[in-house]
Amino acid sequence: MEFVLLKELTLAQQHCKIRTRISRMWESTTPLLKNNILSLDCLLIDEEGYTMQATVRKFDADHFRTLLSEGDVYIFENFNVVPSRNTYKVVDRKYMVQISKWTHGVKYTCKGKIVGIDTTYGWWYKACYDCKGAVKDYDDNFWCARCGKNNQAPIPWYKLNSIVEDETGSTEFTIFGKVAQDLIHVPAQQLAIASNSDRFVLPPVVKNIIGQTYIFQILPDKRRASTNLKSFRVAKIFPTDLKIKGKNKEFENNLQEIEEEIVENTRAVQEIDDIVEEISPTQLLQST
Ligand SMILES: [Zn+2]
Structure with a gap:
């Protein structure tokens, strides 16, 4: 634990x-x-x-x-x-x-409004079937940094680089996979394979969460710790009336x-x- x-x-x-x-x-x-x-x-x-x-x-x-x-x-x-x-x-x-x-103390929950989703790197990524880490194409297979060579086809997985704002400023919160799916109510796989789907353009159903206010349970994003930008990974999202x-x-x-x-x-x-x-x-x- x-x-x-x-x-x-x-x-x-x-x-x-x-x-x-x-x-x-x-x-x-x-x-x-x-x-x-x-x-x-x-x-x-x-x-x-x-x-x-x-x-x-x-x-x-x-x-x-x-x-x-x-x-x-x-x-x-x-x-x-x-x-x-x-x-x-x-x-x-x-x-x-x-x-x-x-x-060191890190605030763990934060109430804020999603004011935008940055799609520079897409709203989903190819995730390892087993661990949901990012995979790279590797000959006819796929390469996962954690699992190594994997011949299971990767699956589209949410990664929403969300800009969350409150009274004092805005911060980047990354909302992954199932946490995002619970918010959007549609799996990324389903949206990603739809005709006209574009990895760099938000589908309307994803856009719907922009402007909504939630309570975010957050963790510092250690992979970004080397940059100056404060970045957090969202562990859970609650409605504001909780x-x-x-x-x-x-x-x-x-x-x-x-x-x-x-x-x-x-x-x-x-x-x-x-x-x-x-x-x-x-x-x-x-x-x-
Ligand atoms: Zn993996």
Whole structure:
């Protein structure tokens, strides 16, 4: 499994990825130093409804305050697992997650509108019958980078290079195969073999999704990581009226019950930049 569940986190398990929603976010202060926060804290909730506190030390707080928002789902990696503090604790767990400037976080869901589909490279490609990777013609056979030589005829497979826009900007989301088919309700094979079908011209039924708003579950497209263009692969698409409700009696006394929509706001997909600035000795002294 790619993601570790919050309940599985231990002090020994320092290098893993978690996928979690930020249910609540608040600043911890003391009555004596009201303007001087101790930390920025979050309540994380994972797919099992298990909750855990996350904390951002005060010298990283400004950075993360602008990048993290309540209700959104993030993938975090390079965080620390640390023992829970005795004070300012909202859930009774042995450990908590410490998010630092070395932590990478990627927003995992995004509500946006498909404003266009770039067909420069076509709206479908010849996919390996077995793995759906791209194939090249190879004598009378086909060559798949993953499976090697393959004599099964390749099949037309959707690859929609979609431009998705929200209030803050636009990004390229690639929608492949079955995910695209669920949206269009017609398999690419069927459209590709139709008479007059052109790989570089969108059929009307595909054009229909332009202008529609969806909630996209996204993953960074690693194959494009070398370019500057931010690109994401769409893992799932939900209608915008989807609501996911989660309740956990454990901390009802501490916080109001959790009952949130999967994504309420529509901020742009953001990668949390890895800030490389050094902590000054003064900041270190202040933090202790
Ligand atoms: Zn293959």
